[in-house]
Amino acid sequence: MTTLLEVENLRVSFPTNRGRVEVVKGLSFTLGRERLGIVGESGSGKSMTGRSILKLIRKPGEVTADKLRFDGIDILDQSEKQMRAIRGARISMVMQDPKFSLNPVMTVGEQIAEALVTHQKLPRSAVQARIQEMLHAVRINDPERVARLYPHEVSGGMGQRIMIAMMLIPEPELLIADEPTSALDVSVQAQVLDIIDTLVRDKGMGLILISHDLALVSRYCDRILVMNAGRVVEECAAGQLENAQHPYTRGLLAAMPTIDESRDELPVLDRTQWAGT
Amino acid sequence: MNAIDIQNLDISYGDTKVVHGVNLAIPEGESFALVGESGSGKSTILRAIAGLAPDWTGSISVLGQARSHHIDRQVSSQVQMVFQDPYGSLHPRKTIDAALSEPLAIHGIGNRGERVEAVLRDVGLDQRFRFRFPHQLSGGQRQRVAIARALMLQPKIMLLDEPTSALDVSVQAEILNLLKRLRREQGLTYLLVTHNLPVVSFLCDRLAVMRQGRIVEIADAAQLKAGKLNEPYSQELLAATASG
Numbered sequence: 200m201t202t203l204l205e206v207e208n209l210r211v212s213f214p215t216n217r218g219r220v221e222v223v224k225g226l227s228f229t230l231g232r233e234r235l236g237i238v239g240e241s242g243s244g245k246s247m248t249g250r251s252i253l254k255l256i257r258k259p260g261e262v263t264a265d266k267l268r269f270d271g272i273d274i275l276d277q278s279e280k281q282m283r284a285i286r287g288a289r290i291s292m293v294m295q296d297p298k299f300s301l302n303p304v305m306t307v308g309e310q311i312a313e314a315l316v317t318h319q320k321l322p323r324s325a326v327q328a329r330i331q332e333m334l335h336a337v338r339i340n341d342p343e344r345v346a347r348l349y350p351h352e353v354s355g356g357m358g359q360r361i362m363i364a365m366m367l368i369p370e371p372e373l374l375i376a377d378e379p380t381s382a383l384d385v386s387v388q389a390q391v392l393d394i395i396d397t398l399v400r401d402k403g404m405g406l407i408l409i410s411h412d413l414a415l416v417s418r419y420c421d422r423i424l425v426m427n428a429g430r431v432v433e434e435c436a437a438g439q440l441e442n443a444q445h446p447y448t449r450g451l452l453a454a455m456p457t458i459d460e461s462r463d464e465l466p467v468l469d470r471t472q473w474a475g476t
Numbered sequence: 477m478n479a480i481d482i483q484n485l486d487i488s489y490g491d492t493k494v495v496h497g498v499n500l501a502i503p504e505g506e507s508f509a510l511v512g513e514s515g516s517g518k519s520t521i522l523r524a525i526a527g528l529a530p531d532w533t534g535s536i537s538v539l540g541q542a543r544s545h546h547i548d549r550q551v552s553s554q555v556q557m558v559f560q561d562p563y564g565s566l567h568p569r570k571t572i573d574a575a576l577s578e579p580l581a582i583h584g585i586g587n588r589g590e591r592v593e594a595v596l597r598d599v600g601l602d603q604r605f606r607f608r609f610p611h612q613l614s615g616g617q618r619q620r621v622a623i624a625r626a627l628m629l630q631p632k633i634m635l636l637d638e639p640t641s642a643l644d645v646s647v648q649a650e651i652l653n654l655l656k657r658l659r660r661e662q663g664l665t666y667l668l669v670t671h672n673l674p675v676v677s678f679l680c681d682r683l684a685v686m687r688q689g690r691i692v693e694i695a696d697a698a699q700l701k702a703g704k705l706n707e708p709y710s711q712e713l714l715a716a717t718a719s720g
Contacts, residue, residue: 240644241615355514384513385671386716411644454649456678458717459701464656465649465678 203373203405204230204252207266211247214259222247224429230373234399234406236416236437238451239426245409248426249375252407253290254282270372288318291366293395295378297358301350307361308346314365333364337394356387360394367398373405381410392419413440413451425451477540479504479633479665480525485534487517487524494520495532496689504539504632507659507666509676511713512686518669522635525667526557539632553583556626560638562618566610572596572621573606579628591628598661599624599654616647623654627662636668640675652678673717677701685710 211223223244228235239245251262254274267274269290277285294300302310311330315321321329334342337360350358359379366374376395380388396419399406410416416423417437425433425448433445443449450468480502487495495517502508510518523529525536527547536543538551559565566575576595577588585591596603599620610618619639626634639655640648656679659666668680676683677700685693685707693707705711 240646386513386713389716413645451645454646456649456652456674458674458677458703458714460674460677461701462678464653467650467653468646 202229202231203270205266205268206230206252207264209248209251209264209267210262211244211251211256212261212263219261222429223251226426226429226431228424228431228434230405230407232372232403232405233422234396234408234420236420236423237407237409237426238411238413238416238423240411240451242428243426244429245426246377249292249377249407249409252375253286253292255292284318287314287366287371288369289371290373290375291369291371293359293362293366293374293376293379296382297350297355297362298382300362301358303350305349306346307348307350307353311346311361311365311368315368318369329368330364333368334361336367336398337361337364338390339364356383356391359383359387359391363391363395363398367402370402371404373407374399375407375409377409378411379408380415381412388415395419413455477504478502478537479506479539480667481535481537481540482521482525483535485521485524485532485536487520487529487532489520489529489531494689495524498534498689498691500684500691502665502667504665505663506682507668507680509668509670509680509683510686511670511673511676511683512692513671513713515688516686517689518686519637522557522637522667522669526555526635527551528557549583552579553629554631555633555635556629556631557635557637558619558622558626558639561642562615562622563610563642565622566618568610571607571609572613575610575621576625576628579625583629585629595624595627598627598658614647615643616650619643619647619651620654623651623658627658630662631664633665633667636666638670639668641670641672648675655679673700673714685713 207227209223209226210221212219212221226248237245237248250256256262264275308330311333312326315326315329330346331342334345339345339357339360353361379395380391383391408416408420417440420437423435423437423440424431427447433443433448435443443452453466454468456465478501480500482498482500485495485498486493498521510521512518520529524532530545538555543551573592576592580588580591592606593603596606601617601620605613640651643651652675658664670676677697680697682694682696683700684691687709693705693710695705699705703714705714
């Protein structure tokens with residue numbers, strides 16, 4: 200398996216009036232052309248990990264790592280200008296909420312076209328053809344009509360599919376999806392993830408799926424990292440999640456109600472057990 | 477006597493009718509869930525019962541009394557609502573103490589200090605949180621405050637609009653346990669809106685599946701647990717949950 204991304208001892212910190220606080224504390228993993236899931240609760244540092252790969256952490260935040268390489272390129276050494284050639288074109292990111300991530304004053308078609316022509320010079324007719332094709336790929340039935348709509352005229356699920364289209368049209372090698380479905384309905388969630396899944400498989404891309412939902416991640420990924428308080432507490436194959444060893448992972452699994460629930464009370468995590476907080 | 481009795485309820489926002497001909501009877505002490513996808517009208521029904529969506533026809537009675545179309549002091553002392561987003565539903569510049577005392581002041585109830593202390597104990601919050609502001613609290617703690625505020629007037633019925641969907645899994649478990657305990661201790665009736673079927677099977681006795689403003693099916697929680705819902709749409713929802 201070729202290595203796409205190598206991360207060693209990644210640390211992200213922010214200043215507070217009590218000194219710098221590390222939100223990611225020495226994270227290491229490698230990623231090939233596979234599907235990796237990062238799970239954890241709010242504040243576990245999972246989104247910060249995703250953002251630091253794209254160098255999207257602004258000052259006063261600080262990212263350090265012994266190694267942060269994407270396809271042999273040292274991300275931390277890249278200038279902003281060099282990063283712009285990587286962002287979108289080679290690594291792209293799907294954000295949580297389409298309501299806040301799409302430009303409200305541009306039509307859907309214009310936004311998707313922008314994502315494409317920023318990185319490739321193409322004749323206008325080819326751009327239009329690619330947009331139609333991409334909207335088809337994310338299962339939008341009448342792409343010509345949808346391309347002329349503004350973001351407020353589409354539903355949440357459709358907005359998220361448009362964002363996926365926009366992120367995948369430059370054909371990146373790595374897709375980072377940060378809670379791509381938590382703003383969506385259950386019935387639409389599965390559809391959106393199936394689309395990401397198919398596209399990732401067909402194009403042989405790498406995927407990092409960041410989510411707080413264990414069940415969802417275990418279904419769509421090959422490998423899972425469980426994060427708590429900035430550290431990876433457990434790494435396992437997706438199918439092995441039931442055999443997880445770490446008390447935090449076990450606690451998370453037990454705290455989820457099930458459809459055939461018979462427990463009178465749900466077990467609650469005892470946070471003092473493994474974290475110092 | 478039914479806690480909530482709804483007959484032939486149509487609800488509109490302006491010219492758009494969003495709920496069509498809903499009939500519901502929820503006996504006192506029951507925990508009832510409304511499930512369905514966004515836009516199916518489930519929250520709108522809660523808003524109509526609470527008096528926040530006044531444009532309806534049909535009839536709504538609460539504890540045997542027909543409800544008017546407006547916000548009504550009599551009804552609010554019996555029916556209280558908890559909203560989805562604990563970040564948006566607490567006033568950012570009021571302390572927890574002020575937020576909890578306000579319903580008492582409106583209804584002219586004295587002895588406020590003691591009541592606030594008691595309700596904080598009920599929802600499992602330490603007394604040191606009493607004079608803090610919402611931004612100093614975590615999401616789970618805020619949702620406890622929102623539940624505490626709903627309990628201030630000692631209502632009989634709680635309307636819960638996705639009370640845990642903005643929370644982490646482990647915090648969700650704490651809030652669900654809290655809701656279950658409060659219902660047992662205070663004999664409350666719950667009407668819960670959610671799209672999370674496992675939450676329904678943990679907390680509720682019966683559920684209604686809604687789609688496009690209509691009730692498709694009313695079923696027992698036992699049917700849900702056994703995966704034996706009758707309508708094709710309910711099965712679809714169940715399948716989406718089981719696999720996702």
